[in-house]
Amino acid sequence: MKYKFKPLHVVICTSLFIVLFNNYSFFKEVLKIYPFSLENSLFLLSLIIVLFLAITLILILFATRYTLKPILVFFLIISSVLNYFMVTYHIVIDSEMIRNAMQTDYNETFDLLSVEFFLYLFFLGILPSIFVIKAQIEYKPFVSNLLSKLKYTAFIVGIVLLIVFSLSKFYTSFFREHKPLRYYTNPTYFLYSFGKYISKSYEVAPRFHEVGKDAKTVHVEADEKKELIILVVGEAARADRFSLNGYDKKTNPLLEKEELISFSNMYSCGTSTAYSVPCMFSLYDKEHYSYKKGISTSNILDVLKETGDISILWRDNNSDSKGVALRVEYEDFKTSKNNSKCDDIECRDEGMLVGLDKYIKNHKNKDILIVLHQMGNHGPAYYKRYPKEFEKFKPTCKTNQLEKCSTEEISNAYDNAILYTDYFLSNVIKFLKPYSKDYETAMLYMSDHGESLGENSVYLHGMPYLIAPENQKHIASFIWLGEGEMRKEYDEAILKQNRQNLYSQDNLFHTLLGLFEVSTDVYEKRLDILSNARINEGKE
Numbered sequence: 001m002k003y004k005f006k007p008l009h010v011v012i013c014t015s016l017f018i019v020l021f022n023n024y025s026f027f028k029e030v031l032k033i034y035p036f037s038l039e040n041s042l043f044l045l046s047l048i049i050v051l052f053l054a055i056t057l058i059l060i061l062f063a064t065r066y067t068l069k070p071i072l073v074f075f076l077i078i079s080s081v082l083n084y085f086m087v088t089y090h091i092v093i094d095s096e097m098i099r100n101a102m103q104t105d106y107n108e109t110f111d112l113l114s115v116e117f118f119l120y121l122f123f124l125g126i127l128p129s130i131f132v133i134k135a136q137i138e139y140k141p142f143v144s145n146l147l148s149k150l151k152y153t154a155f156i157v158g159i160v161l162l163i164v165f166s167l168s169k170f171y172t173s174f175f176r177e178h179k180p181l182r183y184y185t186n187p188t189y190f191l192y193s194f195g196k197y198i199s200k201s202y203e204v205a206p207r208f209h210e211v212g213k214d215a216k217t218v219h220v221e222a223d224e225k226k227e228l229i230i231l232v233v234g235e236a237a238r239a240d241r242f243s244l245n246g247y248d249k250k251t252n253p254l255l256e257k258e259e260l261i262s263f264s265n266m267y268s269c270g271t272s273t274a275y276s277v278p279c280m281f282s283l284y285d286k287e288h289y290s291y292k293k294g295i296s297t298s299n300i301l302d303v304l305k306e307t308g309d310i311s312i313l314w315r316d317n318n319s320d321s322k323g324v325a326l327r328v329e330y331e332d333f334k335t336s337k338n339n340s341k342c343d344d345i346e347c348r349d350e351g352m353l354v355g356l357d358k359y360i361k362n363h364k365n366k367d368i369l370i371v372l373h374q375m376g377n378h379g380p381a382y383y384k385r386y387p388k389e390f391e392k393f394k395p396t397c398k399t400n401q402l403e404k405c406s407t408e409e410i411s412n413a414y415d416n417a418i419l420y421t422d423y424f425l426s427n428v429i430k431f432l433k434p435y436s437k438d439y440e441t442a443m444l445y446m447s448d449h450g451e452s453l454g455e456n457s458v459y460l461h462g463m464p465y466l467i468a469p470e471n472q473k474h475i476a477s478f479i480w481l482g483e484g485e486m487r488k489e490y491d492e493a494i495l496k497q498n499r500q501n502l503y504s505q506d507n508l509f510h511t512l513l514g515l516f517e518v519s520t521d522v523y524e525k526r527l528d529i530l531s532n533a534r535i536n537e538g539k540e
Helices: 007-021 024-033 038-062 068-089 095-102 106-111 115-134 142-166 168-176 179-184 188-201 273-280 291-295 300-306 349-353 356-362 407-437 492-498 505-515
Strands: 226-234 260-262 310-316 329-332 367-373 439-447 477-480
Touching: 007 038, 007 068, 007 115, 007 142, 024 038, 024 068, 024 179, 038 068, 038 142, 038 168, 038 188, 068 115, 095 188, 095 273, 142 168, 168 179, 179 188, 226 407, 226 505, 260 492, 273 291, 273 505, 300 310, 300 367, 300 505, 349 367, 349 407, 356 367, 407 439, 439 505
Parallel strands: 226 367, 226 439, 310 329, 310 367
Antiparallel strands: 260 477, 439 477
16 A cells, blocks of 8 residues: 655755755855854755745645645656756846746757756756656545645744744845845745735736827938938947957957947847837936836837838848837848848848848938847857857857856857857948948947856856846947938047947937937937037937
């Protein structure tokens, strides 16, 4: 006769397993602030107990005769997966990271998987789940079970309160001064973040708020040339890895030959594509932006389109536009269907330039804005982001398991991807140069966010902004003002003087309005990077 477990016994075993084997990152971060010592030992032990009791309480409250095993298996599987990503890449999973993951395509997801991932999943998720599935559990009648839940809940809450108040000196600082530590609790913070993500994503859609309805282009001279501007949205490009900004490796050998202004102190409003891209196109600044506001308010593309004088095209070689290009012409360049520059690894950014001549010809009577969304330096498989001929910096990390590579190898692979971006961006400028005779041309480049390359054992991006390292927020950005009329409209001495000013993605909305000479009540001159260098003030 097989031994029959009580539900509480299985819950306790599962909770204890998760705390001891799937919370390495949490206790590692805790020990950085509360090093193991005689003074801290009781507090550290209490943290283990409190986390164990918290997970136990959640399982007790939501588990019934029919849901106990599925919930326990879910907790084991999800905590093993989260453990892998937190240990391997030193990231945390908040609501914006979940949103970013939900909007990631198959190829990007595959880049994150490895042999170690499946080992974590098997030993820390599947094996204990098999034990749960096979366990013979003896359930009480409904009323008895409900009374037991109430009794256990009261007992657990009482124990937790007793611990917290007994060690109030420690827990006061833990909750008030070290709030980021809670980001690492597995899977409790994920469950909180997932709930937050669901509530934000599926709440009743707010009424769409149209802004810039008064937008119109202002042309001082009747025979003034139309404007042709290409905006390149980069991916995970750090400012400090552009030799344009003083990096000792020549990662921008082609761009350095061009007359452009590199904004060396540009910062993102987020640390993930899903957040930063809609934020950078939004009217709202970082302080006032939210996902809800972003999807329910006209963005800069909508305002430019409102003029009726500007044709807009978005070409995407990344996941998608994150909702920015919903109301303008959009083309997907992630597959060979549209992208003619695909190799055995992936479709290349330079393919987005093919066929643009035809688009320009078909819209010759209007100003034109073309947005190119790069694959750029999307990690962790940096070695896939560039063709073989761009492997200049060696040795390189040729795996998505960054923890297996040296800092030098990761750095070289990342820098080679920057080198390919240099080639792509120089080709954008090369493409625009012949049009300088007939158009006022310009090219603006701005990365969506930065990237961690192992500094302090942190990789990739997506950390909560509050605790994100500088490298995930300090982004590469520059502008090239053509070879014709556009360049003559700006005082380059002032632009060069301003290149080291502190800017952010908040400036993009208003800078594009200024470039296209659009008059609207939502334009703020102080946020237009180019405004004080514009020679003809009447064009604002």
